[in-house]
Amino acid sequence: MKKKYENESLINEFIKYPQVRLLDNLGKQLGIYSSEEAIHIATNQGLDLVVISNKSNPPVCKIVDYGKYKFSQEKKAKEAKKKQHNATVKEVKMRYKIEHHDYKVRLNQALKFLQSGDKVKTTVTFRGREVQHINLAIQLLNKMATDLNEISTVQQIPTKDGKNITMILAPSKK
Incomplete structure (x- = not known):
């Protein structure tokens, strides 16, 4: 040889x-x-x-x-x-009129994704004339960002994308 x-x-x-x-x-x-x-x-x-x-x-x-x-x-x-972990982007979808319990479920999903090292894309979708309530959707996304601020950082602020508003959260490096 x-x-x-x-x-x-x-x-x-x-x-x-x-x-x-x-x-x-x-x-x-x-x-x-x-x-x-x-x-x-x-x-x-x-x-x-x-x-x-x-x-x-x-x-x-x-x-x-x-x-x-x-x-x-x-x-x-x-x-x-x-042992390498490639961070993927996981998505959490909701509507701006989400109920409190459903919001908690989405928050826990995002928390689990962030703890496993993945990025989270949170999306608020609109139907029809709901698009007039962009400010409520942005408030909801900002609320999620503040609820998760201990383990994440906002990588992309809430932005309008067609009939959706998206925000990307990344796990914080602590």
Whole structure:
């Protein structure tokens, strides 16, 4: 298995540095060797020489079983990707004539979304001539913003969008 692998790290004969800092398969530092000597030591053990870090001087190389090393690196990358949370925009819709209990339900929905790290787009929709009551809708959205001000910040103030008024809340970074 004498090849360069995908992540631009080098393995065995592709290592062209004059000297490398060598680590054994347990991570113990063996010292500084020429690349040829390090490759020879690795092949005598039936293992591969892999560049772990080329940022230092001399670059750090480790004697490992390449297949196992590659598998563990892919596993670490998968775990890191799992732990990342991409903030999505969740929407909470209501009417400007919303009842108190229904408002509380929408408030709790928005609270749950914000606590999980998502942004919340709150939308007040109008039908027909209700569009005359924009000021009541803006008051409702401002009330929601003040009710949630401990865990969120207003990213976009209430703005008219056709027959809707929308506001975007983002989780605050505390």
